[in-house]
Structure formats: structure tokens, C-alpha cells
Amino acid sequence: MTTISLTINGRPQGPVAIRDDLTMNDFLREVLGMTGTKFGCGAAQCLSCAVIIDEADGTSATMPTCIAPAVSFDGKAIRTVEGHARDGRLTPLQARFIEHFAFQCGYCTPGFLNEGQVLLERLEKAPIARADLERVVAEALDGHLCRCSGYVKYHEAVRAVILADPARYLA
Template structure:
């Protein structure tokens, strides 16, 4: 029996990767961890339920979406643009973090995590939400509903939901252009 491999080329966190020969059944989370040493996405349930493993897929139309990397094969991402939690902070030429993203900063300020295992998924979910609201602002009276809808699929075993929610709400309400006044 032999393992069939195919070439994979994609962009991760703004940098080209590949072509790299990968086994056909390799899940994206394993590619990130084992081939690129990007271990921020977490393997929680391995069944696509907890969402600790999500990465952001940037679509050609400028929209983005979360994709569960534990149940999505690496080859699905061929010729696509992906962001991992490692790609959110701003870095200098040496690769050192010089500024966190607004979401990461608010998560720290609110101490939105306990063990931190689910945090990468929540960071990506909140980032996708902010990007969606930049394109289509939500009415002020719908902010909490929008945040709940974005974060609901994510499971936190330490029950940090309130702190995640409050941090995201602060980012949404504090970022100009994401909220429109209700009529």
C-alpha cells in the first residue's frame, strides 16, 4: 500500500507556501502543525464541533469565513488564502510581535480565557465578524445578537463565554463604522 501525495500551494498569513507534497488525506490542522510549525490552531474534538481549530479562509470576493481545519483536508486549500491565529498580530522585520490585533488586545484586557485552548478559534471568529460588519454594519440593537451568532459555534470548556462576549462587544462598539444607529 502506498500513500498518494499531491502538491499543495497556498498563501498563509500573507506569505506563499509551496508547492509542498502532502498526503491526500492530510487534514489542514496537521499540515499547519507538522509542516509549518503553526500550532496556534488547536485540535480539540477532532470532529469539527468545538471550533478550536478554525482558520480564516479569505475568498476572492474580499469576504472571509471560518473553516474547521480538523475536518478539512489540506488540499482543499490549494491556491487559496488562509489566515491562522499567528497572522493577526503586527510584527517587525525580525518577526517579533509589536502590536496585537484589536481582538487580541481586548481579549487580554478582559482576561477572556482561562486555559486558552479555545482562544485561537474565538479570535478568528471575532475577526471574521469584524470584517463582516465593516462591509455591512449592524444596527446597535442587533450587536449582541450578531456577536452571539458569531461565537455560538465555539466551545469553551472553562466557560469563558461572558468574557469573550464582552471583549468582542467592546471591540465592535469601539470601532467606527461597524454599528449603525437603529431607526
């Protein structure tokens, strides 16, 4: 057993004592009841369980929770699908996902949303050329599996957010 504390969607959680072999996915879903983060494969193959880790240096990355021990998140700050909308307002990415019919069953959506959000924040810091947009979006999302949509509309929705604000995301 190890006692951990962490920040989820800006709110402190813990200290809480957990088994060392408990996955982060089970910590979120079974211990905290935060089921917005999904369980898909348990093998880091589908990434429906990915959350955002915000590093101290200001960078962020997604990480699958199904293959990571919860204890490795001690002291970390993470964001989950439940934390994107603020003050009753959806983020532009959330809104575009809905408008573009990006998802169908929606089970992979939390992973795609987190991945897309991290990409947007990365491009804000390091804008890319318009000519690279399709490739960069495709590379960013390729780890995520979706069985319903054929992916096209997810990619369209992410690109739509970027193209709606080129000054922010494009060099």
C-alpha cells in the same frame, strides 16, 4: 499524493506534496509546525482549529481545519492566530481579549479570535443596528466551545471592540 501551494498569513507556502487524506490541521501542526491553530475534537464540534479563509471576492470566513483535507486549501489564502498581530502591535480584538480576561486556559482562543475577527470585518462591510449587537455576536461565536470561561467575557470583549468604534461597525 498531491502538490499544493497556499498563502498563510500573507506568506507563500509550498509547493509541497502531501497525502490526499492529510487533514489541514495536521498539515499546519505536523508539517509546518504552526501549532497556534489547535486540535480539539477532530469532528468540527469545538472549532478551536478554525482558521480564516480569505476569498478572492474579498470576503472572509472561518473554517475548521480538523475535518478538511489539506489538499482542498490548494491556492487558498488563509490567516491563523499567528498572523493577527502586525509590526509588533496587537489587533484591537487581541488587546480586548487580554484586558477582559476573555479566556482562561487559552486553548480555544485561536478559534474565538479568528471568528471574532471575521465578524468585525463582516460588520465593517455591513454594519448592524446597535439593538442587534448582542444577538449577532452570540450567533457568530456559538459554534465555538470553551470549557473554562462560560463565554461571557469573550462576548464582552468582542462587543467592546465594536462599541469602541461604532462608526465603523454599527449602522
